[in-house]
Amino acid sequence: MGDRRAFAALYQATSAKLFGICLRVLQDRTEAEDVLQDIYVKIWRNAGQYRVNGLSPMTWLITIARNAAIDRVRRRRAISGNSDGIDLHADPTPGPEARAMAASDRMRLTDCLGELDERHAQAVQGAYLDAETYADLAARFDVPLNTMRTWLRRSLLKLRECLSR
Amino acid sequence: MSDELPERDADKALAGEYALGLLPPDEAVAFEARLASDPQLRAVYADWAEDLAHLTDSIDPVAPPPQVWAGAEARLFGTRRKFRVGAGGRSGWLATLMGGLAATVLVLGLIVGADLMPRDPASPTDPAYVAELVAEDRSLIVFAAYDARDGTLFVERERGDPAQDRAFELWLIAGTDAPVSLGVLPQDRAAVIQIPEALRPRLDGAALAVSDEPPGGSPTGAPTGAVLAVGQITNT
Known part of the structure; x- marks a missing residue:
């Protein structure tokens, strides 16, 4: 059970950061919540791969979160047939x-x-x-x-x- | 690409494109295959991942609502023996966990996974293949993990239930062959299915699908109801 306790602690320590990333990429709260849940399921399942990928723990978590959010945006665009929500011709000054x-x-x-x-x-x-x-x-x-x-x-x-x- | 970069440079650029998610799907798959067998390339990719992660530095943390944790916990561990995530967190946790302990503990979690759910079928600790079957509208999500040592497929329904008086049937779709039934998914959330020996070599590169069928499964040997979720089988 110690593993689940550690996992709960990991969630508590990192979920706000990863949720921020999901919100930033997805610009949609419901979708961000959905994706965040998928992310932690994935983290638990893929923990065994962590040691071989050579990334620092936080980078590993951020990369999983960012990739999951990006995948969701692309799936959304594929379904709606177009890019939506995000302005591709955004103001070119630094955000x-x-x-x-x-x-x-x-x-x-x-x-x-x-x-x-x-x-x-x-x-x-x-x-x-x-x-x-x-x-x-x-x-x-x-x-x-x-x-x-x-x-x-x-x-x-x-x-x-x-x-x- | 024919932009005449020396090989070493070409790999650096390629790893950057991969880290940014810019590679076309076929190139991304080829790059991942190389990553798996090339430690040097992994190091090049890791540098990119570390540096690009700083693009998130200025993104403010936002506390997610409690149902996110509750949902993740239910998907992973069922509804029994919940752990509360709540008050009492200290920043010291982060330092400890991020110091590498978390990874070790999580890895341990997988190794002793069977002990976490003593009465449930458990996902293999070292599956040869995994698949995630997801319905278009995400109303059904099924995770599958194949243990090559004993030819069993662990299947877990993470989200979604069959309709009243209907059943979910699992299918193996290898290449252009007709779907082969792997059996009806039981009422329980998680199950272990024995894969017949003749089918085992066909798992590599195949897909799994779940269809809506009468109780007891398709009477014809082929899917008769809607195919609800599909997922590619991938090497771990």
Whole structure:
């Protein structure tokens, strides 16, 4: 029973953060609650994989949460036949996350994103938090899909290089 | 892609695309297959996952409503012996748990899983395959885990009940072959189904489905009612 007690403690310590992420990605409270429940079921079941994936515990949890939320957004879009809810042509100025991040201690990622072409930095954030696909990004920046991908891959390498410095 | 990146760089970019969820499905599957066997690639991916997770740093925590925990607990452990999650939490928990203890304890939880639910069928600790069957509207969710050592399939209905005087029947769909019945799901939430030896090699890459049938199952040997939920069988 100690395992379930630990699991309950893990939930208590981390669920608010993961719920915040679900709300941010899904922009819908009911769906976020639903996905959060799925996330903890998955965490319990996949705990055995944790040791081999090399991620820190919090990153592992955040990654599971973010991926589950993104999957749900994409399923929703597939069912409704279109992207809904999220404005793909959003204001290109940095969002509250980007601004708050700049003010936080986590300067490295912000700094390195700042070294990229601004649109590519937005593309990275759009993909991570808004479930944007290459097709979405190509439409948003009005370039052919293959061009979008080639650009972003180059930017990712640049970002990786900066982050590894 | 023909953007002429050296192989090492191409992998770095690829791992970044995977971490961002940008890879087309076929490329994502191929990348995951490589991840499973390539520790170096796993390290490249882990770097991306760690760095990109900081994109969530400024997202404020929001306490979820209590029914989320209640629901997760009911799905995982049934309704018996509830644990309360509530007041009394200290930040010290986080440090301890996140220091790696949680993972160890959770892993232990899986290893001794059978002891957690002594009277219920238990999910195998080291399943060869798992599948999650989900109805389009999520009204039915069934989890399945196959234990290759004894050829048993653990099946757990996490959400959804059969209609009045109807039953859920489980089917194996391998390639383009006609569905093969694996039996009617019992009233109990969780069950263990023995997979006939001839069918075992066909599980790899197949799908499982649940259909709505008369009590006792399809009289024809093929699904007669609506297929309610489908899930791909995946390697663990």
